[in-house]
Amino acid sequence: MPLLEIKNLTLDLAFQGATARVVEDVSLQIDSGETVCLVGESGCGKSLTALSIARLVPTPPARYAGGQILVGGQDVLGMSRAELRRLRGRVVSYVFQEPTASLNPVFRVGSQIKESLRLHRPEAATDLEVSRLLKVVGISAPESRMRAYPHELSGGMQQRVMIAMALASQPSLLVADEPTTALDVTVQAQIFDLLRNLKQEFRMSLFLITHNLGVVRDLADRVAVMYAGQIVEHGPADAVLRKPRHPYTKALVNSVPKLGSSEQSLKVIPGQVPRLGAFPQGCRFHPRCGRVRPNCSVETPGLDEAQPNHQVRCPYWIRDAAGFDE
Amino acid sequence: MSLLEVCNLKVRFQADRRRLRRSSGCVRAVDDVSFAIEPGETLGLVGESGCGKTSLARAVIRLIEPASGSVWFEGEELTRLDAAALRSRRRKFQMIFQDPYTTLDPLMTAGEAIGEALDVHQLCQGEEDRRRQIEVLLSEVGLDPEHARRYPHEFSGGQRQRIGIARALAVRPKLVVCDEPVSALDVSVQAQIINLLRELQRSLGIAYLFITHDLAVVEHISQRILVMYLGRVMEAGEAKLICRSPKHPYTQALLSAVPVLDPDSKRQRIILPGEPPSPIDPPSGCPFHPRCPLAEARCREQTPALREIGAGHQVACHLVAPPPMG
Ligand SMILES: Nc1ncnc2c1ncn2[C@@H]1O[C@H](COP(=O)(O)OP(=O)(O)OP(=O)(O)O)[C@@H](O)[C@H]1O
Ligand SMILES: Nc1ncnc2c1ncn2[C@@H]1O[C@H](COP(=O)(O)OP(=O)(O)OP(=O)(O)O)[C@@H](O)[C@H]1O
Ligand SMILES: [Mg+2]
Numbered sequence: 055m056p057l058l059e060i061k062n063l064t065l066d067l068a069f070q071g072a073t074a075r076v077v078e079d080v081s082l083q084i085d086s087g088e089t090v091c092l093v094g095e096s097g098c099g100k101s102l103t104a105l106s107i108a109r110l111v112p113t114p115p116a117r118y119a120g121g122q123i124l125v126g127g128q129d130v131l132g133m134s135r136a137e138l139r140r141l142r143g144r145v146v147s148y149v150f151q152e153p154t155a156s157l158n159p160v161f162r163v164g165s166q167i168k169e170s171l172r173l174h175r176p177e178a179a180t181d182l183e184v185s186r187l188l189k190v191v192g193i194s195a196p197e198s199r200m201r202a203y204p205h206e207l208s209g210g211m212q213q214r215v216m217i218a219m220a221l222a223s224q225p226s227l228l229v230a231d232e233p234t235t236a237l238d239v240t241v242q243a244q245i246f247d248l249l250r251n252l253k254q255e256f257r258m259s260l261f262l263i264t265h266n267l268g269v270v271r272d273l274a275d276r277v278a279v280m281y282a283g284q285i286v287e288h289g290p291a292d293a294v295l296r297k298p299r300h301p302y303t304k305a306l307v308n309s310v311p312k313l314g315s316s317e318q319s320l321k322v323i324p325g326q327v328p329r330l331g332a333f334p335q336g337c338r339f340h341p342r343c344g345r346v347r348p349n350c351s352v353e354t355p356g357l358d359e360a361q362p363n364h365q366v367r368c369p370y371w372i373r374d375a376a377g378f379d380e
Numbered sequence: 381m382s383l384l385e386v387c388n389l390k391v392r393f394q395a396d397r398r399r400l401r402r403s404s405g406c407v408r409a410v411d412d413v414s415f416a417i418e419p420g421e422t423l424g425l426v427g428e429s430g431c432g433k434t435s436l437a438r439a440v441i442r443l444i445e446p447a448s449g450s451v452w453f454e455g456e457e458l459t460r461l462d463a464a465a466l467r468s469r470r471r472k473f474q475m476i477f478q479d480p481y482t483t484l485d486p487l488m489t490a491g492e493a494i495g496e497a498l499d500v501h502q503l504c505q506g507e508e509d510r511r512r513q514i515e516v517l518l519s520e521v522g523l524d525p526e527h528a529r530r531y532p533h534e535f536s537g538g539q540r541q542r543i544g545i546a547r548a549l550a551v552r553p554k555l556v557v558c559d560e561p562v563s564a565l566d567v568s569v570q571a572q573i574i575n576l577l578r579e580l581q582r583s584l585g586i587a588y589l590f591i592t593h594d595l596a597v598v599e600h601i602s603q604r605i606l607v608m609y610l611g612r613v614m615e616a617g618e619a620k621l622i623c624r625s626p627k628h629p630y631t632q633a634l635l636s637a638v639p640v641l642d643p644d645s646k647r648q649r650i651i652l653p654g655e656p657p658s659p660i661d662p663p664s665g666c667p668f669h670p671r672c673p674l675a676e677a678r679c680r681e682q683t684p685a686l687r688e689i690g691a692g693h694q695v696a697c698h699l700v701a702p703p704p705m706g
């Protein structure tokens with residue numbers, strides 16, 4: 055049984071007097087010890103999908119309009135408050151982009167970690183364990199650092215504290231939503247190095263949200279690419295990056311400036327990401343697609359198997375790749 | 381003659397009071413930086429957060445006063461001009477920022493914002509000419525003339541950045557300082573803006589001082605690169621050369637930390653310990669020595685000078701061998 059199974063998740067959001075479908079028919083699975091990345095541009099629904107795993111999306115304005123989320127076989131959308139409390143932290147922990155938003159500025163970081171321990175592992179709520187956790191995330195002189203207030207620490211250090219807090223409960227799944235976007239590359243490399251080691255040490259699963267395809271290449275076993283609320287491609291990270299099938303994934307890979315490449319100009323995806331509530335008919339990417347066909351504005355493509363374990367939401371692309379070739 | 385020449389520029393800030401006790405009381409934001417930019421050229425300025433990129437750029441165009449050093453623009457010493465003379469030269473150098481939202485007046489339409497820039501320097505002959513110029517500028521940056529009537533909030537982030545660019549171009553500058561102009565944008569939009577900046581450079585012959593912390597972006601857009609650390613230049617030279625074979629240990633670490641997309645790349649990652657120290661209390665000797673994997677005793681004691689090691693390639697490191705004699 056997979057650790058996490060999201061089946062056809064659909065989420066509606068009420069905004070400006072209307073209802074928009076922000077996440078549609080998303081299915082994902084994470085096995086124990088596996089790292090899965092979710093990529094896509096701003097506003098495509100990555101965070102809402104990730105927050106749904108522990109039912110952290112506020113309802114209203116959101117409404118779960120369909121689908122199932124199974125964690126260890128248990129349906130999260132049907133859980134009672136007490137069950138949810140047990141799930142959050144103990145099974146699923148989160149690390150967000152902005153540590154300052156999640157750390158309480160008036161408490162010392164040590165006592166915030168201890169609070170997390172008290173909640174999930176009361177027997178371990180000691181200074182000794184706090185200092186061990188700080189050491190695990192690579193903070194030197196933990197005995198004195200645990201007495202620091204968040205503002206006395208750098209951004210990278212605060213993010214480590216957040217990770218220590220998330221690890222306090224010994225979760226089976228760590229959900230990290232753009233954990234390094236606000237950090238410098240050298241600090242980003244430290245944090246990813248840390249996550250990689252922790253994963254190995256504790257056989258923890260990692261669900262990582264990012265918009266950086268280089269990060270995917272570095273860390274992911276599998277990757278799902280989202281566009282306008284839907285998964286448009288999903289498969290082994292290596293296969294997806296090496297030979298993207300969906301025109302959007304392909305365009306995305308081509309639009310990233312690459313170190314050491316000698317290309318003169320970047321390949322651009324024309325137009326803009328569609329706005330919430332104004333997703334195009336048919337295939338949502340069709341107005342920007344370089345290989346658009348008359349049908350694309352009419353028929354809504356399903357997410358079909360292109361290769362074993364590799365799905366693509368574009369019928370033409372699959373056929374092309376299967377032999378008729380580009 | 382170079383378009384811009386910067387000699388031994390220093391920028392100092394008063395440190396905040398609480399920290400005064402422990403230090404000399406000032407932030408050495410920019411320390412002894414020299415470089416030149418040729419007409420129509422792009423110089424990339426890279427380095428981690430707080431290394432002094434913005435301070436350097438602002439001092440170059442005298443939005444802040446340097447503590448010492450000189451800046452020459454078209455053979456004239458900017459740092460000696462009085463306020464009135466400086467104002468009349470301002471038209472020739474413009475700046476665009478990371479978040480155009482904070483620099484665009486929310487109560488002004490795009491047309492008014494661009495028109496204002498034209499008016500300041502009295503570049504229009506009458507109302508009809510003004511309207512025509514605004515239309516030309518909007519289409520130059522890939523917007524619709526009809527967009528002139530819209531307000532900033534009615535645009536996407538990428539479109540707002542285009543307005544910022546149109547506003548900067550309105551006065552036909554020779555040099556545009558771009559401070560992280562694409563860092564807040566989605567990758568697909570980022571590619572559009574980078575290509576736009578390059579096209580404008582080709583057609584209008586503008587020079588850019590391009591600030592970013594994204595090395596792939598900077599390699600892509602610049603002819604030459606300046607790598608900064610704690611206010612000092614660590615390495616400078618041709619963009620391709622530095623990105624392919626960096627010589628300074630800091631540049632090497634910085635490049636190796638960038639997550640790259642290429643599934644076949646087999647790079648050795650250098651994980652630096654710690655984070656950049658505070659510019660209030662910079663380390664003795666080489667500012668990078670506390671994090672440098674190769675540091676020796678002399679690195680702690682003597683500050684390495686920026687030395688020429690090849691054609692136009694300069695490095696400030698004791699351990700990089702000077703070129704062979706003869
Ligand atoms: N509480 C809310 N009220 C209104 N709209 C919301 C709310 N939360 C999310 N949205 C909208 O739902 C869409 C999906 O949001 P989500 O946060 O999942 O995007 P994302 O992919 O994580 O984007 P980003 O990369 O910018 O974090 C966006 O258009 C967002 O503006
Ligand atoms: N007005 C100011 N007063 C005091 N210190 C300042 C001021 N402006 C900048 N500094 C300090 O000067 C140093 C250089 O800052 P600067 O903004 O130039 O860095 P940067 O390289 O642009 O960083 P970022 O990538 O975060 O934009 C930093 O340590 C910063 O805290
Ligand atoms: Mg998000």
Ligand SMILES: [Mg+2]
Nearest residue numbers: 433434435559
């Ligand atoms: Mg800056």
